[in-house]
Amino acid sequence: ADDFIQWPENGTPKLSVYVLQYGIQHFLRLYGVKKSRQRLLDIDFMAAVIEVWDDYFIPLQSWRALDIRNHHSEYINSLNKQRVETEDVHSLCLFLESSGFYTTAFQCSEWVLKNDHNPDIHKKLLHARLLTELDLWKEALSFYQDLLDTTNETSTKEDLSYLFYHVSNVYRKLGQLDLAQEYMERDFKLSVEVWGEQSPESMASLYNLATFLRDQQQYEPAYQMLRKVGEYRESSLGNNHPMTLAVYNSLALIFKSQGELQKAIDIYTDVHNTQLQLLGMNHPSTLTTY
Numbered sequence: 001a002d003d004f005i006q007w008p009e010n011g012t013p014k015l016s017v018y019v020l021q022y023g024i025q026h027f028l029r030l031y032g033v034k035k036s037r038q039r040l041l042d043i044d045f046m047a048a049v050i051e052v053w054d055d056y057f058i059p060l061q062s063w064r065a066l067d068i069r070n071h072h073s074e075y076i077n078s079l080n081k082q083r084v085e086t087e088d089v090h091s092l093c094l095f096l097e098s099s100g101f102y103t104t105a106f107q108c109s110e111w112v113l114k115n116d117h118n119p120d121i122h123k124k125l126l127h128a129r130l131l132t133e134l135d136l137w138k139e140a141l142s143f144y145q146d147l148l149d150t151t152n153e154t155s156t157k158e159d160l161s162y163l164f165y166h167v168s169n170v171y172r173k174l175g176q177l178d179l180a181q182e183y184m185e186r187d188f189k190l191s192v193e194v195w196g197e198q199s200p201e202s203m204a205s206l207y208n209l210a211t212f213l214r215d216q217q218q219y220e221p222a223y224q225m226l227r228k229v230g231e232y233r234e235s236s237l238g239n240n241h242p243m244t245l246a247v248y249n250s251l252a253l254i255f256k257s258q259g260e261l262q263k264a265i266d267i268y269t270d271v272h273n274t275q276l277q278l279l280g281m282n283h284p285s286t287l288t289t290y
Helices: 017-033 043-049 066-070 072-079 086-099 102-115 121-133 137-151 157-173 177-195 200-215 219-236 242-257 261-278 284-289
Strands: none
Touching: 086 102, 086 121, 102 121, 121 137, 121 157, 137 157, 157 177, 157 200, 177 200, 200 219, 200 242, 219 242, 242 261, 242 284, 261 284
8 A cells, every 4th residue: 555655745645545444443343333332542533533535545744643652651551441352452553553653552462462361363463563663673583483383283374474474574684594585485385375376475475585585696586586476467467556666676676786787777767757657756666766
């Protein structure tokens, strides 16, 4: 959804409707579906969350969700005084994470894990993911390793693929590149097994592995993988889709790294012109290509 965020002239982003879904879901669960349940938040705050205009985009500067960030300690403490279901708080965690309030989301997640007698893997994965958002990489690795030790027999292959992906990112951040590559390869292999090779999930996994190998100067295997991903995305998404353009940029970087500058310039120019038309000059992807 990030590729379709509106970026106005003043550079202030407007959040996509993806960010809105957890807010509306949480609002309905609290006030629409089960009206007798005690409130987690002041209703004015949740009303602000669903105050939508301009084709279902929320202007960030007027979003009163900032209130919860500024008073998160009081909010977390209030949870212990109310009869609250962990599923509701977990929904709020997801909403806060998607909104960029990682500290508050992490505190909500801690509450969920403490009060849920049998938290499922999705709640645990969210907690580990929030550790990485807070740059607590070693703590995240320890949490992920515990998950790997306890979920192999009870989790679905889809969950394991997701877990392998995030573990590889943590190892990559910590500089343990051999282990990072190992888990990326395991993720791709499992994605193919679950969804098939010609699937968005498998191609996303292959793209991650290709860009990793590119960064490790393993240009030939990276190039072949990117070509495969590019062909798939061209046929399924079209040449102008942001995810296809990302593949083109990665190919251009390989050409640049190998000294084939004219090929790189030609690709960058084509991508930049397309981004100007679709996303505008102020979009981060356009500025990066420029």
